[in-house]
Amino acid sequence: MENHDTDSKINIFKKYLNVDNPYKGGKTLAEIKAQTHKLYKLSSNENPIGASPKAVAAIQKAVQNLHLYPDRTDARLRTALATFYNNELDENQFVVANSGSETLELIIRAFMSEGHECIISNPTFLIYQMISKWQGAKINDVPLLEPNFILDIEGILAKVNDNTRLLFLTSPNNPTGTYIPKEDLDTIIERLPDHVILVLDEVYYHFADAEDYATALPYVKAGKQVIGINSFSKTYGLAAMRIGYFYTTEKIANYIHQICKPFILNKLSLEAGIAALGDTEFIQATVDLVKKERAYMEAEMKKIGVHFWPSQGNFILTKPPMEEKVFEAKMLDLGVMVRPVSAFGAPGCVRITIGTREANDACLAALVKIYQKS
Numbered sequence: 001m002e003n004h005d006t007d008s009k010i011n012i013f014k015k016y017l018n019v020d021n022p023y024k025g026g027k028t029l030a031e032i033k034a035q036t037h038k039l040y041k042l043s044s045n046e047n048p049i050g051a052s053p054k055a056v057a058a059i060q061k062a063v064q065n066l067h068l069y070p071d072r073t074d075a076r077l078r079t080a081l082a083t084f085y086n087n088e089l090d091e092n093q094f095v096v097a098n099s100g101s102e103t104l105e106l107i108i109r110a111f112m113s114e115g116h117e118c119i120i121s122n123p124t125f126l127i128y129q130m131i132s133k134w135q136g137a138k139i140n141d142v143p144l145l146e147p148n149f150i151l152d153i154e155g156i157l158a159k160v161n162d163n164t165r166l167l168f169l170t171s172p173n174n175p176t177g178t179y180i181p182k183e184d185l186d187t188i189i190e191r192l193p194d195h196v197i198l199v200l201d202e203v204y205y206h207f208a209d210a211e212d213y214a215t216a217l218p219y220v221k222a223g224k225q226v227i228g229i230n231s232f233s234k235t236y237g238l239a240a241m242r243i244g245y246f247y248t249t250e251k252i253a254n255y256i257h258q259i260c261k262p263f264i265l266n267k268l269s270l271e272a273g274i275a276a277l278g279d280t281e282f283i284q285a286t287v288d289l290v291k292k293e294r295a296y297m298e299a300e301m302k303k304i305g306v307h308f309w310p311s312q313g314n315f316i317l318t319k320p321p322m323e324e325k326v327f328e329a330k331m332l333d334l335g336v337m338v339r340p341v342s343a344f345g346a347p348g349c350v351r352i353t354i355g356t357r358e359a360n361d362a363c364l365a366a367l368v369k370i371y372q373k374s
């Protein structure tokens, strides 16, 4: 029998899988709670008012039949999505998966392998880079232009070559909170060659209120090679359920559906997603609260002297006057969990999620203490 241990001449490990920068999610409340008493979690951009009550009721009902397989496909949720988009899109233009992150994985697996390339603009969400690496693709980083984290359009277009398949753009962007004006999206889409697909991650779109903000919708409707990424983790408050979707041209959606497993969504997620889309009251309450509290936080942070970037998301990027890990620890001592984001390409910066007024006031009180002493 052949010996396939580590001395073997045949290397069974893919050379591009020795990841040097693994993704570590934010800590859970349970991990931290052992250390302190009263704690506000402002570290993972979660919904400050909880989960959609309609989704919770649907989950409770669905729990009764756990012995039965769920729907074989995501068709019922896709139909609900088409209704949610006022039938401006066909249900065959949607693809559903277990989280926005998994939809990204499907796209990356479908379009890239060794020899292919993608473009990202750091600081941004780490998952694009992480999963592209799994496929052995080359990642070209065209950083956002400081100090205001503006997209380097010419730099991006200059990086495109025959091997480029995906361009990842995020609006509003995590962790900077910045957005891409419609005019810039128009320019990029007009000038991208046909073999490059624009993946526009808009999971925070409900919170954007800039006049020239745009989602992928008008481009997809116009038949452009654009994919709009969405998640149920933020506005619908269903982060624990792991549900996400994207919409695109029917051709791209059909192509990607070929690598979706049967029974891709579990019964609880499927029913929760359908119910959440119809929970307009909850969506409105979430959006109203985030916008109001975001304005409050930005005004108060200015008074304290916190260096931050104005945000279109449900979080604010800050640059504390000390090493980010030290700042994180001080905030934790004062009962507030925040997220250092050097792994997202923003060294020295910390992201703070918008919470309820009570959580935000706790956060501001902690900031006052830290800034007065530094």
Ligand SMILES: Cc1ncc(COP(=O)(O)O)c(C=O)c1O
Binding pocket: 045, 099, 100, 101, 102, 125, 170, 173, 174, 201, 203, 230, 231, 232, 233, 239, 242, 243, 244
């Ligand atoms: C920009 C962005 N895209 C996608 C996601 C993925 O969300 P989920 O995998 O929870 O659906 C997140 C989560 O934080 C995000 O910030």
